[in-house]
Amino acid sequence: xxxxxxxxxxxxxxxxxxxxxxxxxxxxxxxxxxxxxxxxxxxxxxxxxxxxxxxxxxxxxxxxxxxxxxxxxxxxxxxxxxxxxxxxxxxxxxxxxxxxxxxxxx
Numbered sequence: 001x002x003x004x005x006x007x008x009x010x011x012x013x014x015x016x017x018x019x020x021x022x023x024x025x026x027x028x029x030x031x032x033x034x035x036x037x038x039x040x041x042x043x044x045x046x047x048x049x050x051x052x053x054x055x056x057x058x059x060x061x062x063x064x065x066x067x068x069x070x071x072x073x074x075x076x077x078x079x080x081x082x083x084x085x086x087x088x089x090x091x092x093x094x095x096x097x098x099x100x101x102x103x104x105x106x
Contacts, residue, residue: 053073053077056073057069057070057073058070066105066106067100067105067106068096068097068098068100068101068105068106069097071096071097071100072093072094072095072096072097072098072100073093075092075093075096076089076090076092076093076096079092079093
């Protein structure tokens with residue numbers, strides 16, 4: 001019985017997720033957004049991404065992440081801003097954090 005309930009819950013969540021994902025393109029065809037609203041939505045996306053990055057970089061669970069992780073993210077951010085290849089950005093950020101932790105920096 002528990003497996004059937006779990007399967008039903010998964011199907012309901014799948015249908016809900018698909019509905020939300022498809023609603024955007026379907027509604028976009030029906031509504032015309034002004035340039036100002038489109039600019040605000042673009043800015044909101046940037047702000048949300050920045051908040052996500054800050055939260056992931058500065059916290060580990062319910063505590064502070066230390067210094068090594070934010071510095072690694074900073075190195076990665078600078079390289080991304082300079083349009084370095086994605087692999088280099090990820091490797092440099094990870095190497096920075098790992099190197100600092102190897103040196104004893106929390």
